[in-house]
Amino acid sequence: MRLSRYFLPVQKEVPSEAQIVSHRLMLRAGMIRQEAAGIYAWLPLGFAVLEKIKQIVREEMNRAGAIEMLMPTLQPSELWKETGRYEAYGPEMLRIQDRHERELLYGPTNEDMITEIFRAYVKSYKALPLNLYHTQWKFRDETRPRFGVMRGREFLMKDAYSFDLDAAGARKSYNRMYVAYLRAFSRMGLKTIPMRAETGPIGGDLSHEFIVLAETGESGVFCHQDLLDMPIPGEDTDFDGDLEPIVQQRTALYAATEDVHDQARFEKEVPPEKRLSARGIEVGQVFYFGTKYSVPMKAVVTGPDGKDVPIEGGSYGIGVSRLVGAIIEASHDDKGVIWPDAVAPFNVAVVNLRSDDAAVSSACETAYDQLQKAGLDVLYDDTADRPGAKLSTLELIGIPTLLVIGPKGLKAGVVEVKDRRTGVTEEMPLEAAIARCARKGS
RNA sequence: CGGGGUGUGGCGCAGUCUGGUAGCGCAUCUGCUUUGGGAGCAGAGGGUCGUUGGUUCGAAUCCAGCCACCCCGACCA
Structure with missing residues (x-):
């Protein structure tokens, strides 16, 4: 992408309403524009990051055996009345009437709908286990949206739903998601810690929140220090195999958010030098909720013994749009965002320090062309701005690697690669720099 | 939803107390000079002062209602 042709409305000054660093940087970098309280338009740069995150989540979900689909944003109220959640959800649910005065709602989550879909088609235990997921916009009418995309009213979420014949099977499904989450967040450059958590209005009795440590985190968290440096399961992980040891290794150590924190137990189980109390951002949550939806909605399959049994369910969310903010909270400096390579909107920026210099521009074109051919997302700053302005902007928007080409260096036969x-x-030399960038970005 | 605050060119603000036909910085446009860390000079364009009503000869300014947004708390992916 040539910067001269791109839409990147960066700002030196920030609207005064933005308080936390990720919100300020997202506004300054031209990633988002607020359209109403807690509702944002995703401008090209922000959208590019959102798509990168979505794709990583997709790859890890697929690896774990989940199957992608797409459910609508609007849902009929009948489904929610079946499970009793139409009343239980309260004013946080955005309710809408269509022209026939039919009650609709903008979905805050999809357990009810997926259960309806499941029961319509799946009748035999032979179809299990099954895990269906989608990534869709949700709406929760928070009384007080804040922190930019970290707590908006409209948000993009990946939610997966597992269906199993019995609790043991459900546990395996839960473990698959647990491990997939460890991998997905790690690929985004985040250190996450799964913590015991409250189950909230979704219900259930086994749940972990995946927490990113950050000073600006919305909740207090307490855990064993060693959880920070646990190895991440590799690409070769067998998701059909026994994942219990991986999960056990982590759940054996104390980790809880303030909602379920037990100070006495914390002090008993964790030696003083290993006690970590900090603040964290929740970026994902896994639930096992058993038959909470299958019983009221009669989602049953016929078992091997010929008897109908309600399925055992779980649901698994990842806050995709929230992750954009969370990653920035975890990765920035006083100059701006620092994108981890895997989620960067562009892997590398080619910086033309003198766009009116034929030799410099020619070298830049070569680099731009070759880096694109190497499969990288490349931003070519071909504008006539002054060097300082260019570098400041590219540092603000967090491009991981800059390939800086100017007349002075070129005369000496060199260009610069800046991390x-x-x-x-x-x-x-130029060729070596191109090779270096291609290696770093992949 | 309780408490507090703010609405004035795209962004950041002054002007409001003490009413008299709107100003500064940044950004934008034109020209010239510049170009290795957010350039300089000269010129230009852009605002129903959130909204509705009231007071007044006259309202950004005073009064009342409404709306939007932000902050603290309660609540939440």
Whole structure:
């Protein structure tokens, strides 16, 4: 993408309403625009990050055996009346009437609908286990939206739903999601800790929240220090195999959010030097809720013994739009965002320091062309701005690697490769720099 | 939903107390000069002062209602 042709409305000054760093940086970097309280338009740069996150989640869900689909944003109230949640949800649910005065709602989640779909088609235990997921916009009419996309009213969420014949099967499904989440968040450059958590209005009795530690986190968290440095299960993980040891390794250590925190137990189970109390952002949650929906909605399958049994269910959410903010909270400096490579809107920016210099522009075009051919997302700053302005903007928007090409260096036969995170600049010939960028970005 | 605050060019603000036909910085546009860390000079464009009503010869300014947004709390992916 040529910057001169792109839509990147960056700002030096920030609207005064933005308080936390991720919100301020997202506004300044031209990623989002607020259209109403807690409702945002995703501008090209923000959208690019959102798509990267979505794709990582998709790959890890698929790896774990979940199957992607798409459910609508609007749902009929009847489904929710069947489960009793139409009343239980309260004013947080956005209720809408169509022209026939039919009651609809903008879905805050999809357990009811997926259960309806499941029961319509699945009749035999032979179809189990089954895990269906989608990534769709949700709406929860928070009384007080805040922190930008971290707590908006409209938000993009990946939600998966598992169906099993019995509790043991459901446990295996739960473990698959638990491990998939560890992998997905790790790929995004985040360290997450699964913590015991309240189940909230969705219900159930086994649940973990995946927490990113950040000073601006919305809730207090308490855990064993060792959870921070646990190994992440590899790509070769067998999701059909026994995942219990991986889950056990983590659940054996104390980890809880303030809602379910037990100080006495914390002090008893965790030695003083290993006690970590901090603040965290929830980026995902896994639930096992058993027959909470299958019983009232009569989602039953015929078992091997010929008898009908309600399925054992679980649901698994990842806050995709919230993750954009969470990643920034975890990865920024006073100059701006620092994107981890895997979610960066562009892997590398080619910076033309003198766009009116034929030799410089020619070298830039070569780099732009070759890096694209290497499969990278490349932003080519071909504008006539001054070097300082260019570098400041590219650092603000967090491009991980800058390939800086200017007349002085070129005369000496070198260009510069600058790493956003470390700030380290290395000089080398153009071809070597292209090879270096291609390696870093992949 | 309780408490507090703010609405004035795209963004950040002054002007409101003490009523007299709207101003500054940044951004934008034109021209010239500049170009290795947010350039300089000269010129230009852009605002029903959130909204409705009231007071007044006259309202951004005073009064009342409404709306929107932000912050603290309660609540929440």
